[in-house]
Amino acid sequence: MPEALLPLFPLGVVLFPRTVLPLHIFEDRYKEMIREAIENNQEFGVVQAGEKGIVNMGCTATVEKVVNRYPDGKLDILTVGHRRFEIHELNDEKPYLRGEITFFDDDADEEEPPRELRVQAISEYKLLRDVTDEEPQTEPRMEDPQLSFQLAQIISDLNFRQLLLSTRSESERLKQFTKFVPAYLIRQKHAAHVREIAPRNGHARVKIQ
Numbered sequence: 001m002p003e004a005l006l007p008l009f010p011l012g013v014v015l016f017p018r019t020v021l022p023l024h025i026f027e028d029r030y031k032e033m034i035r036e037a038i039e040n041n042q043e044f045g046v047v048q049a050g051e052k053g054i055v056n057m058g059c060t061a062t063v064e065k066v067v068n069r070y071p072d073g074k075l076d077i078l079t080v081g082h083r084r085f086e087i088h089e090l091n092d093e094k095p096y097l098r099g100e101i102t103f104f105d106d107d108a109d110e111e112e113p114p115r116e117l118r119v120q121a122i123s124e125y126k127l128l129r130d131v132t133d134e135e136p137q138t139e140p141r142m143e144d145p146q147l148s149f150q151l152a153q154i155i156s157d158l159n160f161r162q163l164l165l166s167t168r169s170e171s172e173r174l175k176q177f178t179k180f181v182p183a184y185l186i187r188q189k190h191a192a193h194v195r196e197i198a199p200r201n202g203h204a205r206v207k208i209q
Helices: 028-040 115-131 147-154 158-166 170-200
Strands: 006-011 020-025 044-050 053-069 075-091 098-104
Touching: 006 028, 006 053, 006 075, 020 028, 020 053, 028 044, 028 053, 028 075, 044 075, 053 158, 115 147, 115 170, 147 158, 147 170, 158 170
Parallel strands: 006 044
Antiparallel strands: 006 098, 020 075, 044 053, 053 075, 075 098
């Protein structure tokens, strides 16, 4: 059965449970939404937005800290992810979107992931940290029972992040992570190489006498 309407914040990000997300709030409708969330100590939903609209699965967030308040009402805030949810229907009666949602978590009968799988995932994570400039917002908590979300903070690929968010098995998420990282590393190295050589190529500004 759907829960009460959840305020929704469409963004070009995918938030994971127990990870942090800094936000700059400047639109009037979201100033209102965040003000209500702070005053009532309520969650709001972060959902990935794209050209075709929003996806139907996201993660709730709470405001942990107001970093800056500006004279015009803008805010810099620090939020933390909590619960995953699925959207069943949208409601636009307020200036910001709300959704009829149900919360979900991993399958209750799932066994704990094998230790070898956790070790392999951590090894891939450390390799990624060593050879790229990618940095997580906060250091991952290795004792987290959903370790995959902690490790995947460092991944910027939104499609992959959304896949992990929707997967209801920690073992499966760890497998997806260890399979994804090697190819992701190659792409990141190539992108870094392109950034390095790009300034050397192209048109130069030449002064003609």
